[in-house]
Amino acid sequence: MQRLFGLSVAGLALALTGCGRLPEDSTPSMAVTELSASKPPSDIENAIRRVYPAIVRLDVISERAADGRMRKERSFGSGALIRADGHLITNHHVAGRAVRIRCRLWDGEEVEGELVGTDPLADVTVVRLKMENRRRDTPLTVAEFGDSDALKVGDAVFAMGSPGGVAQSVTRGIVSNTALILPGGSPSLDGENVGSLVRWIAHDARIFGGNSGGPLVNSEGRIVGINEIGFAGIGGAIPGNLARSIAEQIIEQGRVDRSWTGLTVQPRLKGLEFDRGALVAGILPDSPAAETDLQPGDILLAYDGIPVNCAIPEDLPVFNALVLGTPIGKEVALHYWRNGEERETRLTTRRRDPALGRDRYLRAWGMTARNFTLFSAIAARRDNTDGVLVSSISAGGPAAQAEPAMQPGDVIVAMENEPIRNLEELEARTEKLLEGREDARPTLVAFERGRNHFLTIVRVGPAPRPDRPERPKRPEFHAVLQHLPQPLAETLGLEGPAGVRVAYVFPGLSADQAGLKTGDIILRFDGEPVRGRRPEEIAQFNRLFRSRKVGATASLEVRRGNETLALEMTLAEGADAAGDPDRYEARELDFEARALTLQDRALRKLPENLQGLLVERVEPSSAADLAGLQIGDIMISLAGEPTPDTAALEKTVKTLAETRPRYVQVFVRRGVQTLFLEIEAEWGSKDGVPSDDATDTTAPNGDASEEERGAEEADK
Numbered sequence: 001m002q003r004l005f006g007l008s009v010a011g012l013a014l015a016l017t018g019c020g021r022l023p024e025d026s027t028p029s030m031a032v033t034e035l036s037a038s039k040p041p042s043d044i045e046n047a048i049r050r051v052y053p054a055i056v057r058l059d060v061i062s063e064r065a066a067d068g069r070m071r072k073e074r075s076f077g078s079g080a081l082i083r084a085d086g087h088l089i090t091n092h093h094v095a096g097r098a099v100r101i102r103c104r105l106w107d108g109e110e111v112e113g114e115l116v117g118t119d120p121l122a123d124v125t126v127v128r129l130k131m132e133n134r135r136r137d138t139p140l141t142v143a144e145f146g147d148s149d150a151l152k153v154g155d156a157v158f159a160m161g162s163p164g165g166v167a168q169s170v171t172r173g174i175v176s177n178t179a180l181i182l183p184g185g186s187p188s189l190d191g192e193n194v195g196s197l198v199r200w201i202a203h204d205a206r207i208f209g210g211n212s213g214g215p216l217v218n219s220e221g222r223i224v225g226i227n228e229i230g231f232a233g234i235g236g237a238i239p240g241n242l243a244r245s246i247a248e249q250i251i252e253q254g255r256v257d258r259s260w261t262g263l264t265v266q267p268r269l270k271g272l273e274f275d276r277g278a279l280v281a282g283i284l285p286d287s288p289a290a291e292t293d294l295q296p297g298d299i300l301l302a303y304d305g306i307p308v309n310c311a312i313p314e315d316l317p318v319f320n321a322l323v324l325g326t327p328i329g330k331e332v333a334l335h336y337w338r339n340g341e342e343r344e345t346r347l348t349t350r351r352r353d354p355a356l357g358r359d360r361y362l363r364a365w366g367m368t369a370r371n372f373t374l375f376s377a378i379a380a381r382r383d384n385t386d387g388v389l390v391s392s393i394s395a396g397g398p399a400a401q402a403e404p405a406m407q408p409g410d411v412i413v414a415m416e417n418e419p420i421r422n423l424e425e426l427e428a429r430t431e432k433l434l435e436g437r438e439d440a441r442p443t444l445v446a447f448e449r450g451r452n453h454f455l456t457i458v459r460v461g462p463a464p465r466p467d468r469p470e471r472p473k474r475p476e477f478h479a480v481l482q483h484l485p486q487p488l489a490e491t492l493g494l495e496g497p498a499g500v501r502v503a504y505v506f507p508g509l510s511a512d513q514a515g516l517k518t519g520d521i522i523l524r525f526d527g528e529p530v531r532g533r534r535p536e537e538i539a540q541f542n543r544l545f546r547s548r549k550v551g552a553t554a555s556l557e558v559r560r561g562n563e564t565l566a567l568e569m570t571l572a573e574g575a576d577a578a579g580d581p582d583r584y585e586a587r588e589l590d591f592e593a594r595a596l597t598l599q600d601r602a603l604r605k606l607p608e609n610l611q612g613l614l615v616e617r618v619e620p621s622s623a624a625d626l627a628g629l630q631i632g633d634i635m636i637s638l639a640g641e642p643t644p645d646t647a648a649l650e651k652t653v654k655t656l657a658e659t660r661p662r663y664v665q666v667f668v669r670r671g672v673q674t675l676f677l678e679i680e681a682e683w684g685s686k687d688g689v690p691s692d693d694a695t696d697t698t699a700p701n702g703d704a705s706e707e708e709r710g711a712e713e714a715d716k
Contacts, residue, residue, distance in 0.1 A: 043156055043219035044158065044170075044172065046219065046220065046221045047158045047160075047170070047217045047218070047219060047220075047221045048158075048170060048221075049221065050143065050144070050217075050220075050221030050222070051080065051143045051158075051160055051215055051217045051221055051222075051223065052106060052160060052168065052170065053106045053107075053141035054080050054081040054082075054106070054140070054141045054142055054143035054215075055078065055079075055080055055106055055160050055161060055162070055168045055214065055215070056078065056079040056080065056081060056088050056090075056103050056104065056105060056106075057076065057077075057078060057103070057104040057162035057167075057168065057210075058076065058077045058078065058079055058090060058094060058095055058101060058102070058103060058104075058113070058127070058162075058213065059074070059076055059101070059102040059103075059104070060074070060075050060076070060077060060094060060095050060098045060100070060101050060102075061073070061074055061098065061099055061100040061101075061621050061626070062074075062075065062095075062097040062098050062099065063097060063099050064097065064359075065359035065361075065368035065370075065391045065392045066368075066392050067392060067393075067394055067395070068366050068367045068368060068392050068393045068394025068395070068397050068399070068400070069361050069363075069368060069392075069394060070359065070360075070361045070368060071620075072099070072619065072620065072621035072622055073620075073621050074620075074621040074625075074626075075094065076162065076164070076209075076210045077090055077091060077094030077095065077161075077162075077210060077211075077212045077213040077214075078090065078094075078160070078161030078162045078210060078211055078212060078213045078214030078227075079094075079095075079103070079127060079213045079214070080143045080160070080214065080215040080223060080226075081129075081140050081141065081142050081143060082142060082143060082145070082223075082244075082247060083142060083251070084139065084140055084142050085128070085131065086111075086128050086129030086130070086131045086140065087116065087126055087127070087128050087129075087247075087251055088103070088113075088126070088127050088128075088129065089124065089125070089126060089213070089215075089226060089243060089247045090124075090125050090126075090127060090212075090213030090226070091123050091124065091125060091212045091213040091226065091228055091238075092118045092119060092120045092122075092123045092124060092125045092189055092190075093120075093123055093187075093189055093212065093228075094125065094212050094213040095113075095115060095118070095125045095127055095213070096115075096118035096119075096120060096125045096189075096190075097118075098115050098127075099682070100112075100682070101113035101114065101115065101127055103127070103129055104162075105140075106141075106168055109134070109135070109136055111129045111130060111131075111133060111134055112129075112130045112133050113127040113128065113129055113130065114127065114128050114130060115127060116128050116250055116251060116254065117250035117251075117254045117255055117256075118250070119246050119250065119256045120189040120190040120191075120192040120194075120354075120355070121189075121192040121193075121194065121196075121197055121256075121258075121355075122194070122197055122198060122238065122242060122243070122246045122256075123187070123189055123194050123198070123228055123238060124226065124238065124242075124243050124246040124247060124250075125213075125250075126247050126250040126251055143215060143217075143222070143223050144221075144222050144223065145222060145223045145224075145240050145241075145243075145244045146218050146220060146222030146223060146224045146240060147224070147240075147241065148201065148224040148225060148239040148240035148241045148242075149239075149241055151175050151178050151201060151218070151224055152175065152178070153174075153175050153176060153177065153178060154174055154175060155174060155175045155218065155219070156172065156173075156174055156218070156219050157172075157173055157174065157175055157201075157203050157205055157216050157217065157218055157219075157224065157225075158170050158171065158172050158173075158205060158216070158217045158218075159171045159173065159203070159205035159206070159207050159211060159214065159215075159216055159217075159227055159235060159237075160214050160215050160216075160217060161207070161210065161211035161212075161213070161214025161215075161227060162210050162211070162214065163207070163208035163209060163210045163211050164208060164209060164210045171205045171206040171207065172205055173203045173204040173205030173206070173235075174203065174204060174205075175201060175202070175203050176202045176203055176204055176234065177200075177201070177202035178199075178201055178202075179199040179314050180199060180200040180201070180202040180234075180236055181195055181199060181200075181313050181314050181317070182195055182229075182231075183313070186198075187229065190354070190355060190356050191354075191355030191356040191375065191376065192354075192355045194228075195317070196316065196317060196320050197242075197317050197320055197321060197324065198228075198238055198239070198242065198317060199239070199314060199317045199318075200228065200229065200236030200237060200238065200239075201216065201224070201225045201236065201237040201238075201239055202234050202235070202236055203216065203225075203234070203235050203236075203237065204233065204234060204235070205235060206235070207227050207230045207235040208230075211227050211230075211235075212227060212228060213226060213227070213228075214226070214227050215227070216235075216237040216240070222240075223240050223243075223244075224237075224239075224240040225237025225238060225239055225240050225243070226238045226240070226243045242321075257328060257351065257352075258324040258325070258328075258351075258352040259323060259324060259325070259326040259327065259328050259330070259349035259350070259351070259352060260287070260288070260349060260350050260351065260352035260353075260374075261287065261288050261289045261323055261347060261349055261350075262283060262284035262285075262286075262287020262288055262289040262290060263280065263283060263284075263287070263288075263289035263294065263300075263323070263347075264280075264281045264282040264283070264284070265278040265279060265280055265281055265300055265308075265310060265316070265319060266278070266279050266281040266310070266316070267279065267310045267311055267312055267313055267315065267316065268299070268310065268311055272299070274299055274337070275311075276301060276307065276308070276309050277299040277300055277301045277308055277309065277310070277336075277337065278299070278300045278308050278309070278310035278315075278316075278319060279297070279298075279299060279300075279310070280294055280295065280296055280297060280298040280299070280300055280336070281296060282296055283295070283296065284378055285378070286378075287350075288347040288348055288349060288350055289347055291347060292334065292345040292346070292347050293343075293345050294334065294336060294345060295338070297338075298336045298337065298338050299336060299337040299338075300334060300335075300336045301335045301336055301337055301342065302333075302334070302335040303319070303322060303323065303332060303334060304322075304326065304330075304332040304333060305333065306322060323349075324352065326349050327349075328349060328350065328351045329348060329349060329350070329351075330348065330349055331346055331347070331348045332346065332347060332348075332349065333345075333346050334346065334347065353373040353374040353375055354373050354375070355373065355375045355376065356370065356373060356375075356376055357370035357371035357372060357373050357376065357389070357423075358370060358371075359391050359392075360423060360427075362426070362427070362430070363462075364398070364430050364434060364440075364460050364461050364462065365397065365398055365399050365430070365458065365460060366393065366394040366396070366397015366398045366399050366400060366401075367390055367391075367392060367393045367394065367397060367399045367400075367406070368390075368391045368392045369388045369389060369390050369391055369412070369423055369426070370388070370389050370391055370423065371385070371388065371389070371422050371423045372385040372386075372387060372389060373385065376389070380411075382411075385422075386413070386419070386420075386421045386422070387411040387412060387413045387420065387421070387422075387448070388411065388412040388420055388422065388423050388426050389409070389410075389411055390406060390407070390408055390409065390410045390411070390412065390447075391408060392408050393406060393407065393408055398440065398458050398459045398460055398461070399458055401459065402445070402456045402457060402458040402459070403456060403457055404454060404456050405456075406445075406447060406456065406458070407449070409449070410447045410448065410449050411447055411448045411449075412426060412445060412446070412447045413446050413447060413448055414445070414446035415429050415430075415433075415443060415444070415445055415446075416429075416433075416443060416444050417444065417446075430460060433460060433461075434460065434461050437461065438462065439461060439462070440459040440460060440461030440462060441459070441460055441461050442457050442458075442459050442460075443457065443458050443459070443460045444456075444457060445457070445458045473550045473573050474546045474550065474573065475510075475545060475546060475548055475549070475550050475552075475571035475572060475573060476509075476510075476546070476572070476573060477510075477511065477541075477542060477545045477546075478505070478506040478509035478510050478511040478512070478572075478598065479502050479503075479504060479505045479506065479511040479516055480502070480503040480504040480599070480602060481500045481501065481502060481503065481522075481532070481538050481541065481542075482500065482501040482502075482503045482532075482538075483500060483501075483532045483533065483534060483535050483537060483538050484499055484500065484501055484521075484532050484533060485533060485534075486533055489533065492521065494521070496529075497529070497531045497532075497533050498523055498524070498529035498530055498531060498532070499521045499522070499523050499530065499532055499559075500521065500522050500530055500531075500532030500537075500538060500541065501519070501520070501521050501522075501532075502516055502517065502518055502519065502520045502521070502522065503518065504518055504602050505517065505518055506598050506601075506602070507608060508608075509572065510569055510570060510571065510572040511569065513569075513570070514556065514567050514568060514569035514570070515565075515567050516556070516558065516567060516569075517560065519560070520558045520559070520560050520565075521558065521559045521560075522556055522557070522558055523557045523558065523559055523564075524555075524556070524557035525541070525544070525545070525554060525555075525556060525557075526554050526555055527555065545571070548571050549571065550571055550572060550573045551570065551571065551572075552570075552571045553568055553569070553570055553571070554568075554569050554571060555567070555568055555569075556568075556569055581594045581595035581596070581597050582594060582595045582645065582646040582647075583595075583616070583646065584613075584646040584649050584650050584653075585617075586649065586653045588653060588656070588657050588681070588683065589622075589623065589624055589653065589656075589664065589679055589681060590618065590619035590622030590623060590624045590625070591615055591617060591618045591619065591622075591624045591629055592615070592616050592617040593613035593614060593615050593616060593635055593643075593646070593649060594613060594614055594616050594646070595613060595614075595645060595646060596610075596612065596613065596614055596634070600614060606634070610634070610636075610669070611636070611642065611644035612634040612635050612636045612643060612644065612668075612669065613634065613635045613643050613644075613645070613646065613649060614632070614633075614634055614635075615629060615630065615631055615632065615633040615634070615635055615668070616631060617631065618630065618631055622682075623679050623680050623681055623682050624679050626680070627666070627677045627678055627679040627680070628677050629666060629668070629677055629679070630670065632670075633668040633669070633670050634668060634669040634670075635649070635666060635667075635668050636667045636668060636669060636674070637666070637667040638652050638653070638656075638664065638665075638666055638667075639652055639655075639656055639661070639664050639665055639666075640665065656681070657683065660681070660683040661681065662680060662681065663678050663679070663680055663681070664678070664679040664681050665677070665678055665679075666678070666679060
């Protein structure tokens, strides 16, 4: 499947480096002057002056369900300011699942944005700039909508946006088609078939990854489309009239209300001798249309008094828009043709539900789950919307470890013999089950898998922290050893299989105290030859060394240059040279760190007095990632508190989780440099607290899930 959406998700770090910034006192006229060295034609100048200062670059962190948790993803897109109070329009696939939005205005000012509402069916989202957080008092430039129905093939248009997420841009082209559909299948967003409603304005103004959500502008400098897709060198924009209508509903009421009939139509077949009407393809069960006497094969002639004509696929979105736009609860007359006569029937429309429910993270279960909507229940062939659909499972979590194990697609219907009708009930029952407990509790769970009804035991609750049993005191050989392959051994004048080379001696510890030096070759240990021609023989030596008692004395026969020396070493317990260091997962801040080992200090040439923790994992697109924290950083302090060991880190993180500061300062060492980072913490999205805008969806250019494909059939 070709890439449809102009949304760049990854690989943009280098492109963002060194972005230019306009002067603080820049004005729209200055920007126009800088765009071209020569005076542009009047239509370009007009479009740029009216719309260019209204373009907004969006840096978005979204969430999707995967691997039993809500995974964050970073992407870039475009938008345009449409109201002076900070409302802007963009695509659903850009910001519809956002948990954090950074908006960069045309003059370089950055303002935090918040999601107002979203409509995946039309792929339109409205974001509001948090005007109270602006540091400037300059008024915003607002773009106006034009009449997209007035566009003609050949009209000049301009695509504006932020390709690659690096800067605003303008490209020029002409309209090549005013009612484009995609014959190979249209994009699916959150189970919604976008092409069932949208006929795109096709144009050849070049668009790139990051242009999604940006405006398509006519020669009068007005928005006539919202750029959404790109393929075969052609761009596709959502018609401006449709986008404006959707945006106005979202701004006024936070949602889009639509009617549903359960009636599916298709273009007339060529063998039917009709020059009007649409072929009734199907009627969904338990729908308003199911209460009529309509049947598949009928020819629908009129809907609510309006003639219907679906001769080609391009006609279907027009009919769907008519049905979806019917006032909810209105009784409408349907005229249709069957067996040589025209007939009439009536139905009353119902409110149209979203195609899919929103995913939530249930940490105590090690999974993500969602409620059924009317459409997803129909797609799953369920009699009602009762139950909780498991959308993803963590491999090591309670649901995956149940006996029998649960799987994505299972439907939880009961817990401890009590019915579970929705996600809210499951969360409430889980909270009550674990009240006052710090350990997991075995729980009887009933779930359905297709037609099968299963029972299982799930250990619901936090996974027990692995006990770190007190390690027996064993000596450590406080030096790094190098094996000597036969050619190297012969070059060094060694005969036979004996001899290992000292690559590094940890200062101040037992090997150093015994007088061992880097470059020494150990020939014997307590009179026994030390074999070292293969790497595994180094491990054998270390096991032999650790089998002795702490405090014992051992003799070493060492060759140093042309001399053979006898050294005495007192076997001592010491810092872990290469074993299993303590680790701590700071879930609230999305990173994991561990204690430094002697090997770390040797390989990194760290100062002996440096106290800190090695960052081992940073959750992609998390607040820690956005702050610039990197794997390999050495964390010296967190929120001003030193982090010499994992116990200190854990104490600080728990304190922060209680006080919940917006910004958390991190002091790290990276290479030979030290620097301060600032994590903008997201305390509200942990421990199963859902993000209001998180839904499970395929990637914009990916294949739809079975549930999504089924939901698309439920009368779009």
